[in-house]
Amino acid sequence: MSSEKRAWWKEAVVYQIYPRSFADSNGDGIGDLNGITAHLDYLKALGVDVIWVSPVYASPNDDNGYDISDYRAIMPEFGTMEDFDRMLEGIHARGMKLVMDLVANHSSDEHAWFVESRKGRDNPYRDYYIWRDGRDGAEPNNWGSCFSGSAWQYDEASGQYYLHLFSRKQPDLNWANPKVRDGIFDMMCWWCDKGIDGFRMDVIGMIGKENYDDGPVAPGALYGDFSPSCMHTETTHRYLREMRQRVLDKYDLLTVGEAGGGPEDAIRYSNIDGSELNMTFHFEHTDGLNDGTELGKWSDHGSPLKEVRATINRWQTALQGKAWNTMHMSNHDQPRQVSRFGNDSPLWRVKSAQMLGTLLHMMRGTPYVYQGEELGMTNIYFDSIDQYQDIEVKNAWKQWVESGRVDAVDMLRWFAKISRDNARTPMQWNRQPNAGFTTGTPWIAVNPNYLAVNAEDEMADPDSVFNYYRRLIALRHEHDIIVYGEFVPLLEDDANVYAYRRVLDGKALTVMCNWTDRTVPCALSTDGGEELISNYPSHKPGFLRPYEARVLLGEA
Numbered sequence: 001m002s003s004e005k006r007a008w009w010k011e012a013v014v015y016q017i018y019p020r021s022f023a024d025s026n027g028d029g030i031g032d033l034n035g036i037t038a039h040l041d042y043l044k045a046l047g048v049d050v051i052w053v054s055p056v057y058a059s060p061n062d063d064n065g066y067d068i069s070d071y072r073a074i075m076p077e078f079g080t081m082e083d084f085d086r087m088l089e090g091i092h093a094r095g096m097k098l099v100m101d102l103v104a105n106h107s108s109d110e111h112a113w114f115v116e117s118r119k120g121r122d123n124p125y126r127d128y129y130i131w132r133d134g135r136d137g138a139e140p141n142n143w144g145s146c147f148s149g150s151a152w153q154y155d156e157a158s159g160q161y162y163l164h165l166f167s168r169k170q171p172d173l174n175w176a177n178p179k180v181r182d183g184i185f186d187m188m189c190w191w192c193d194k195g196i197d198g199f200r201m202d203v204i205g206m207i208g209k210e211n212y213d214d215g216p217v218a219p220g221a222l223y224g225d226f227s228p229s230c231m232h233t234e235t236t237h238r239y240l241r242e243m244r245q246r247v248l249d250k251y252d253l254l255t256v257g258e259a260g261g262g263p264e265d266a267i268r269y270s271n272i273d274g275s276e277l278n279m280t281f282h283f284e285h286t287d288g289l290n291d292g293t294e295l296g297k298w299s300d301h302g303s304p305l306k307e308v309r310a311t312i313n314r315w316q317t318a319l320q321g322k323a324w325n326t327m328h329m330s331n332h333d334q335p336r337q338v339s340r341f342g343n344d345s346p347l348w349r350v351k352s353a354q355m356l357g358t359l360l361h362m363m364r365g366t367p368y369v370y371q372g373e374e375l376g377m378t379n380i381y382f383d384s385i386d387q388y389q390d391i392e393v394k395n396a397w398k399q400w401v402e403s404g405r406v407d408a409v410d411m412l413r414w415f416a417k418i419s420r421d422n423a424r425t426p427m428q429w430n431r432q433p434n435a436g437f438t439t440g441t442p443w444i445a446v447n448p449n450y451l452a453v454n455a456e457d458e459m460a461d462p463d464s465v466f467n468y469y470r471r472l473i474a475l476r477h478e479h480d481i482i483v484y485g486e487f488v489p490l491l492e493d494d495a496n497v498y499a500y501r502r503v504l505d506g507k508a509l510t511v512m513c514n515w516t517d518r519t520v521p522c523a524l525s526t527d528g529g530e531e532l533i534s535n536y537p538s539h540k541p542g543f544l545r546p547y548e549a550r551v552l553l554g555e556a
């Protein structure tokens with residue numbers, strides 16, 4: 001028997017909802033809580049266990065809810081607290097659980113704490129945020145923000161700067177102040193007492209600022225990198241252990257940190273000793289492959305099998321027996337996975353989306369499905385800056401294109417490939433106008449491919465991406481080996497096939513995925529054992545057809 005301790009959050013499949021783009025119930029073009037409640041049977045039919053909703057709290061929406069002005073109130077555009085309670089009840093009534101987004105590295109500049117803090121140096125809330133004097137008439141240090149520009153904003157009235165690692169409307173909270181920690185921990189308990197089932201912790205790896213030293217400047221970059229001072233520090237681990245004792249240990253929660261870093265960081269955040277969180281999201285197979293130039297993530301770098309496999313396998317093996325992992329290739333900050341890693345042409349969209357789903361769901365770690373992924377939704381490929389809504393894109397455009405540093409054509413190509421708005425276009429429900437998302441004007445354009453890609457048609461089609469995901473999710477609930485089996489990489493140098501094995505109690509699960517649009521030979525036996533799932537109706541011994549995925553259960 002595996003030494004892995006059983007836990008419901010290891011056996012679960014999580015579904016992420018980006019509320020603004022999920023379902024609009026009142027025709028204002030913006031998704032809302034009643035829209036979610038109206039589609040709970042859809043999620044139950046898919047078979048997911050847990051729903052994570054991106055932030056639904058009061059917010060001026062500088063960064064679509066990741067800038068919170070009141071942690072205990074619902075954004076009026078999304079509904080009321082009564083709507084929230086009804087949604088939570090509906091989720092629980094169907095035997096599912098709800099995970100909330102905890103955005104506590106920063107608040108909105110419109111949060112009451114910051115409104116006070118900004119009033120002056122003597123205000124009792126001054127120390128809730130990070131204020132510093134300038135250096136030689138300029139910013140206190142050279143740090144750049146994640147959304148372009150300096151990470152410091154000057155405040156005329158007090159003559160000081162405040163820190164914002166994201167937009168200037170997202171001032172960083174000062175976790176070194178015990179009152180800030182009390183305030184956040186109280187608020188977390190308040191939501192837990194309301195009955196929620198967990199937290200996804202936004203950029204939690206940045207809460208502990210160790211020092212304010214200048215960061216290294218990459219060749220050609222305009223600002224210094226704050227990572228050495230702010231990312232995955234000892235201070236952050238200390239705060240998380242305190243959070244564990246003061247909040248998390250009192251409830252039975254799913255906790256997942258958006259923490260990035262390398263496997264050694266994840267092993268600390270989500271150690272099986274239970275001292276911090278259950279699991280973390282890492283991005284070495286997504287952002288990590290793109291990053292590396294002075295432009296950060298904006299580049300032509302693709303997602304070649306060799307690099308993706310080496311990265312994912314490294315994480316699979318490093319965490320084994322030490323920390324619990326997550327499996328995901330997309331979320332609201334990433335492009336659509338079928339467009340990035342698969343093939344979104346009409347010919348191969350379905351097969352490649354199913355292949356990627358197989359690859360992820362058979363790995364070790366809790367799988368996360370991002371809304372629309374189960375339909376094989378694709379990038380939208382905007383071709384003009386005016387079509388974008390995302391602050392990350394708008395700021396990058398200002399910093400690099402409007403200043404004449406980067407060619408507009410290049411930048412638009414990178415945006416079209418990897419910008420976040422690709423994942424934020426409305427959920428495609430049916431063939432009605434606006435894909436059934438809204439009867440009004442959607443806040444962001446609907447992908448025109450909704451006549452071919454939508455939930456209603458896919459639910460009725462046994463060969464759809466939706467029905468394939470349903471089977472993948474059901475398999476996780478039927479076979480312990482998928483949850484607890486040991487991960488063993490196979491064919492690590494194969495140019496076309498991503499293969500691996502899971503082993504538990506004398507059984508072996510063999511997973512073979514053709515990453516290409518050609519029929520390729522497979523060096524493993526393609527029929528040794530019981531076929532648990534495949535995206536082709538028949539089987540061609542010794543070969544895998546384009547984007548074919550096969551999962552076989554046999555003796556170890």
Ligand code: GLC
Nearest residue numbers: 063066103166202203332333
């Ligand atoms: C996280 C969120 C992202 C947000 C950022 C700042 O990375 O996923 O959407 O912009 O944090 O809160």
Ligand code: CA
Nearest residue numbers: 024026030032
């Ligand atoms: Ca609405």
